Amino acid sequence: QVKLVESGGGLVQAGGSLRLSCVASGLTFGSRAVGWFRQAPGKQREFVAAINWSGTTTSDAASVKGRFAISRDNAKNTVYLQMNPLEPEDTAVYYCAIRPSGTTTISTFARAYDAWGQGTQVTVSA
DSSP, X not given: OOEEEEEOOEEEETTOOEEEEEEXXXXXXXXXXXXXXXXXXXXXXXXXXXXXXXSSOEEEOTXXXXXXXXXXXXXXXXXXXXXXXXXXXXXXXXXXXXXXXXXXXXXXXXGGOOEEOOOEEEEEEO
16 A cells, blocks of 8 residues: 655754655556645644656655655655754644646645555744
8 A cells, every 4th residue: 555654754853854754555656746744833834845747847845844854765665854954843743645647737736646655744943
């Protein structure tokens, strides 16, 4: 079955960096767009970044533009989210998600993704 596993979260001071990874299995990874979303306590899940199937097109939320970078390695079935510098407002559970088979373009809407990981906690202290 389709499985997405995130890793790389943790506790970091403001100004620090983290790189999240998401490894996919049970699907044809290279033909699908992938996104990162996050959810802070008491808030709705929000879009962070997305990348198309080939890695040639990306989209970032305004709140992370210039600080976060999404990339992918189709040979490793892995998508990354490099985060630097981190701010306390970035504290959240981060989820990777993948679009249905054949949908190569990116989307900023959570409903456009049909498989999700379990999430990884990112905590940024002031």
